Amino acid sequence: MPQLLKWPIPALLIWGGAWVIYLNVSGLLPELWAMALACAVAAAFSVMGRTPARRWALVLGFPVSLWLSGAAVFPAWGWLIPLGLALLIYPVHAWHDAPIFPTPLNALRDxxxxxxxxxxxxxxxxxxxxxxxxxxxxxxxxxxxxxxxxxxxxxxxxxxxxxxxxxxxxxxxxxxxxxxxxxxxxxxxxxxxxxxxxxxxxxxxxxxxxxxxxxxxxxxxxxxxxxxxxxxxxxxxxxxxxxxxxxxxxxxxxxxxxxxxxxx
Ligand SMILES: C[S@@+](CC[C@H](N)C(=O)[O-])C[C@H]1O[C@@H](n2cnc3c(N)ncnc32)[C@H](O)[C@@H]1O
The missing domain is CATH 3.40.50.150 (Vaccinia Virus protein VP39)
Incomplete structure (x- = not known):
């Protein structure tokens, strides 16, 4: 999938998906939990970004658009949610080596x-x-x-x-x-x-x-x-x-x- 979708299609899908999750669960869960869940899904799918800048864009796109839209009151500390999730997926310790980038399935066949x-x-x-x-x-x-x-x-x-x-x-x-x-x-x-x-x-x-x-x-x-x-x-x-x-x-x-x- 990461190879099949051309940028910015992954971004539009992930941000859109996060919005769909947020809008659907915000009536069922407390507001902050709904935000955290949508951020978590966006952060998990951010591995589809091929460069660090794209991965950060995928992680931050939903919370930024939520904040700009004014659809929810986004507390200042709320930014720690997407940042914390991103650090969990991309721990600083591993930055010295390589960030996530997958081997294609047939690359090692020989x-x-x-x-x-x-x-x-x-x-x-x-x-x-x-x-x-x-x-x-x-x-x-x-x-x-x-x-x-x-x-x-x-x-x-x-x-x-x-x-x-x-x-x-x-x-x-x-x-x-x-x-x-x-x-x-x-x-x-x-x-x-x-x-x-x-x-x-x-x-x-x-x-x-x-x-x-x-x-x-x-x-x-x-x-x-x-x-x-x-x-x-x-x-x-x-x-x-x-x-x-x-x-x-x-x-x-x-x-x-x-x-x-x-x-x-
Ligand atoms: C380019 S990806 C390759 C993933 C996989 N080997 C593949 O080929 O599909 C590099 C991975 O190494 C992990 N990594 C980097 N430094 C590491 C370390 N010191 N210890 C364990 N994992 C590390 C990163 O988190 C990342 O998931």
Whole structure:
């Protein structure tokens, strides 16, 4: 759904939906509860926004329009409701890594050819969001066992609902032990990768795979690179990891595709 609807259609649907909820329940519940419920639904669906600015627009659109319309007395502290809900879904702690952005279902379908795993292998989606990465991993490895760690409580619960076959818990990916996994999947951001490399080198067992959608771990030599789509690589690194040689000349790009670099 997030890929199918073009902006601003998600915004119009979510704001409209929040208004419908508010108008329908305000006769049944105290005014403030009706507002909070409509804000909660808008905040939950804000994960459809593809950028942080859009997600904030989705969270705040309904309370702002309610306030501007004068349809309800909106107390000053009432703004804490949408802000609190947004912080619950997008905890500040996770801002250093990546906000919610899902892996497309078929993005990892070729993974098992490059990184074959035995049936029953343990896979971890580190920062599993709504569970889309787990679903994509299951397409590639239908016989595996799946775990997901997520820092946002609402996302962790939604992922558990969407992936009942996986074990999903609330936690910080950097505090968890990665040594029991045969494959750790990341879809974070470029800035997260050096930290992930340190953690993987310290923690992952020989033969295990570190897999990153889109973002390269430039400190390591990839074991393989497969395509998630025409312009989106999936980087695979197998432990024991091979360190990439330090770039000898500062003017050389460090983001060059490793397979086209004869020096590696
Ligand atoms: C880009 S989303 C990817 C979601 C999922 N892996 C997928 O591919 O569909 C990144 C997720 O990582 C979570 N996250 C970021 N930092 C985290 C941390 N330190 N511990 C746990 N989860 C984290 C975010 O809350 C977000 O849901």
């Amino acid at each position: 993974l098992s050819q490059a990184a074959p795993l035995p049936s029953g292998a343990m896979l971890l989606d580190a920062g599993c969001g709504l569970g889309d990465g787990l679903r994509a991993l299951r397409v590639a490895y239908p016989q595996a066992q799946f775990c997901g760690i997520e820092f946002s409580w609402p996302l962790r619960f939604m992922a558990a609902l969407r992936c009942p076959w996986a074990r999903i818990w609330h936690g910080d990916i950097w505090q968890e032990d990665w040594s029991g996994y045969d494959l750790v999947y990341l879809f974070q951001r470029p800035e997260t990768m050096p930290h992930a490399v340190d953690k993987a080198r310290e923690n992952m067992k020989p033969g295990a795979w570190l897999v990153s959608l889109e973002f390269e771990a430039t400190e390591l030599v990839p074991t393989a690179v497969v395509k998630a789509s025409a312009d989106r690589p999936v980087w695979l690194y197998q432990a024991p990891f091979k360190l990439a040689p330090l770039s000898p000349a500062p003017f050389k790009s460090s983001t060059r595709h490793p397979q086209s670099d004869p020096s590696r």
